[in-house]
Amino acid sequence: MKSDLAIHAEGIGKQYRIGAQQKSYSTLRESLMNVSASAINTVRGGLKELRQRRESNSFWALKDISFEVKQGDVVGIVGSNGAGKSTLLKVLSRITDPTLGYVDLRGRVGSLLEVGTGFHPELTGRENIFLNGAILGMPRSVVKKQFDAIVDFAGVERFVDTPVKRYSSGMYLRLAFAVAAHLEPEILLVDEVLAVGDASFQKKCLGKMDSVAKEGRTVLFVSHNMAAIRSLCNKGIMLRNGRVAEQGDVQTVIQSYFKDLGVLDSDKGDSGYQRNERSIFGRVELNDGSSNSVSQSTDLTFSTVMSIPRPVGGFRLLLLLSDMKSQQLMALCNTSAEMGLGQIEPGDYRVSVQMPPLWLNPGMYSVCFKLYLEGESESAKHFSDAFPLDIYGESSPVDAVVNPRSDWTVEFNVTTEGSQLKRIANPISTS
């Protein structure tokens, strides 16, 4: 392996048997036990195992995956559900063996793959921290030095001598992340940890991964959160159906991912929109239609084309905004009559909805149009495809949905008589 590389994967394939019991999920301890003391560890797949598997009963979760990661690179791994991202991280962290191909890894690997892996449930938080350090080959004195920082980061001071099986999933996750990030792995693998936990913890995790990366260590990060991928990673790998569909600069990979989701389809028809045959709606566009990423402080215009199939007396149109947990955050509504339309003739109608900046916290949101045609039952409502809206900007320091620009002042000795008023601070701007 070239000396500047941290990871070299060559021709990795992973075949699963449908319905078969997979080798049980090993803990981080068990997986790391396999790591040899040599500087470069090779994870190798074999044809023998392949022959033992019955092709008819199996499918390939990963196929012919090859890539290289330089030391110090922070790589975002993206792809739709089932694309193979988690399987790839499991192969890299030796939780599962590849069926074909091999991976060379230079240095100690710390991983946080799923809540529920990584710790021995019967041991206390304290014991698990030292156990993980020992498995990673760290002297006890070094683990001791990091111990307070780990416990502090995880916020589990009061429970550090409680068996982790009694922890809430949030505490468990916080401790698992703290251990993985603080025990100085040369390669840190993190899978979608940010999907769990509250906003302030997510921010803390991103900050910690950023500092791990700045120390020149290598990070691989699987996430559906493009705002997080963009802010953290310099490189990206996109998987599609178990294969590498794109790799390189993170911006290019994010754009490919959105194209894959159908958001950025360059194959537009004559009318400038992609007709969705199953739906009354064409594709939804944001602003000039070139991207679905926008700063939280930018005006928003959502547009689409509706193909009304037959004459109707009128319609009611909604624009809905939800977060990734499907919680509805905004519902704008208008009727054809309020928009000055009378009888609606069949044909294509372009609709645009303009609004000022929403100051949403960075992250992914979902936007869709919903249409009720007059004379149809309520259940016959029509939906556009969901538009994944990627917001970037400043996050609130605490869990919240919006983070608008705000001006703050503080006044001292306030009495009802204005003359006593004494201003002690200039306005503080939060943005």
Ligand SMILES: Nc1ncnc2c1ncn2[C@@H]1O[C@H](COP(=O)(O)OP(=O)(O)OP(=O)(O)O)[C@@H](O)[C@H]1O
């Ligand atoms: N232990 C297993 N046995 C059989 N099939 C599996 C197993 N683990 C994963 N798969 C399948 O392999 C494919 C890839 O799964 P994987 O979890 O790696 O995808 P992913 O990209 O991480 O998806 P998501 O974004 O939903 O987490 C999926 O079709 C999944 O159902």
